[in-house]
Amino acid sequence: MLVNxxxxxxxxGSIAAYKSALLVRLLIKAGAEVQVVMTDAARNFITPxxxxxxxxxxxxxxxxxxxxxxxxxxxELGLWADAIVVAPATAHTLSKCANGTCxxxxxxxxxxxxxxxxxxxxxxxxxxxxxxTLENLDKLQRFGxxxxxxxxxxxxxxxxxxxxxxxxxxxxAQLDLYFAPTPTLIGTNVLITAGPTQESIDPVRYVSNHxxxxxxxxxxxxxxxxxxxxTLVSGPTALPKPAQNVAFIGVTTAQEMFEAxxxxxxxxxxxxxxxxxxxxxxxxxxxxxxxxxxxSFSVELVKTIDIAATLGAKKKAGQLLVGFALETxxxxxxxxxxxxxxxxxxxxxxxxxxxxxxxxHDTNKITVIDRAGNTKTFALKTKAEVAKDILExxxxxxx
Numbered sequence: 068m069l070v071n072x073x074x075x076x077x078x079x080g081s082i083a084a085y086k087s088a089l090l091v092r093l094l095i096k097a098g099a100e101v102q103v104v105m106t107d108a109a110r111n112f113i114t115p116x117x118x119x120x121x122x123x124x125x126x127x128x129x130x131x132x133x134x135x136x137x138x139x140x141x142x143e144l145g146l147w148a149d150a151i152v153v154a155p156a157t158a159h160t161l162s163k164c165a166n167g168t169c170x171x172x173x174x175x176x177x178x179x180x181x182x183x184x185x186x187x188x189x190x191x192x193x194x195x196x197x198x199x200t201l202e203n204l205d206k207l208q209r210f211g212x213x214x215x216x217x218x219x220x221x222x223x224x225x226x227x228x229x230x231x232x233x234x235x236x237x238x239x240a241q242l243d244l245y246f247a248p249t250p251t252l253i254g255t256n257v258l259i260t261a262g263p264t265q266e267s268i269d270p271v272r273y274v275s276n277h278x279x280x281x282x283x284x285x286x287x288x289x290x291x292x293x294x295x296x297x298t299l300v301s302g303p304t305a306l307p308k309p310a311q312n313v314a315f316i317g318v319t320t321a322q323e324m325f326e327a328x329x330x331x332x333x334x335x336x337x338x339x340x341x342x343x344x345x346x347x348x349x350x351x352x353x354x355x356x357x358x359x360x361x362x363s364f365s366v367e368l369v370k371t372i373d374i375a376a377t378l379g380a381k382k383k384a385g386q387l388l389v390g391f392a393l394e395t396x397x398x399x400x401x402x403x404x405x406x407x408x409x410x411x412x413x414x415x416x417x418x419x420x421x422x423x424x425x426x427x428h429d430t431n432k433i434t435v436i437d438r439a440g441n442t443k444t445f446a447l448k449t450k451a452e453v454a455k456d457i458l459e460x461x462x463x464x465x466x
Contacts, residue, residue: 068246069239070098075144075180077153077173078118078126079160080108082223083189083232087113090154090235091121097239104128104144104173106160128172139172145179150242153177154215155189155232158200165203165210183245187215189232191224215241216307236429240288240451250294251462257295258335259287260328260342260374262302264321268366269353278343280304281450282391282431286339287313289454293462298335300327302342321345321371332378337461339389340375341415347371379410387412387465389457395419402436413437413460435460 074094078087087103094101103118103126115126127139153160153173163174164186177184186207194200195217204214215238218231233241261283265273284306287299291312298314302324308315318324321344332338347368357364375390382388390411392402398418406414416434432447433456445456 068243069094072099072149072242072246073147074099074101074242075148075151075176076101076103076118076122077151077156077160077177078103078105078109078113079153079155079157079173080106080111081155081157081189081232082112083155084109084112086232086235087154088117088121090152090238091118093235093239094242095122097243100124102127102144102147104176106171106173108159130172130175141172141175142179144176146181148180148182150183150185150245151177151180152185152187152215152238152242154185154187154235154238156186158188158190158194158197158203161186161188161200161203161207164212165206184212185215185238185241185245186212187233187238188217188230190217190230191222192226192228192230195230196228213241213245218307219305234429236449236451240285240449243451244288244292247292250292251466252290253294255295255337255465256331256335257290257297257337257339258300258328258331259283259290259297259339260300260324260344261287262304262306263343264302264324264345264371265319266321266345266348266371267352268349269355269357271356274345274347274349274366274368276343276345278302278304280306281429282453283339283341284309285450285454286341286457289451289458290337290461293458295337298331300324300331300342302344321348321374325372325374325377328374329378332381333383335386337387337389337465338378339457340409340411341391342374343393344374345371373409375409375411382410387461389413389415389461391415391417393417393419399434399436399442402434403440406436406438411438412464415457433457437464 101122105128118126131138169175215233220231262280263275263278265275267273287297287309291297300316316327348371350367350369388411392405394401402416414436431453434444436442
């Protein structure tokens, strides 16, 4: 969706400015035209030469270019752009844009723009949570700007919390969704499960798996962008909650995920079982921490409820069910068997043999199989792109 789009990347003075180089590179790769506008402070963190080389245009930060009187026209820049994304957006730059302070080329371009503007905040935890910053973010949103929420994680100060600038691929995905065609699933209820479940052994230990939830969250974002009413039932993940137009239900155990999913199953037109649900749970959960002892230690496990099979057996006419299969051997045979047993209409197969696919990665490589046995294999892509491929296949089935 970004081919031939004119994007201004605004870079302000933050250690996260190194990510701006990756962002520019991804935008160019997506086919966009990119113009970098920097603040003077940003040059302390990344050189204009680096950004100019990647964007194939001189990076600008001054009003006056040279002694001959040539200047960088902020009005023309504002009118040229199809979108502006300020990444990183420091507390200082957010404050200036929110309050109309216009003392550099970036803020002058922002005030002159008629296009959508995206801000990707980057700052330390306490700065991000400060009332003045939150008020400025709220004001910018009221002006019609879009905020790309920062991630939770380790910050430059050593603290852990919200404030990490969104990753460049996440920013590109948001821009891509903004320029996507008119939504096609308005009025469609979509129910999605995502992430792992955790089955407690005692108050401090549990049985789980390596699922990050990234694939399910990307699917939720893609379907919401297509106009669907999305309900996301998620096990514990480190991911930020998805967009505001996704109804989020957080759960921990397989039983909790079943109950939450079952409550919304009947009214769902499309159900996508993307969660990695634990197959077993401890028969008895200790009420106190189990102390380490000499020798071996065993826990008796019992089967958890098979959410997809149980709800699939209650499938109604007109419902479309999509399942996932992560396999290590006999991939196609096992996936087709699962599709039939659980009453799926489509099954998305991941192979652990494919590099860059499966748990934890930001990419995935899938093969989709339908009930007629037709298969479609896709190349390795980002999970945001994979989510769009799944969206397209679902739309073809229900429209």
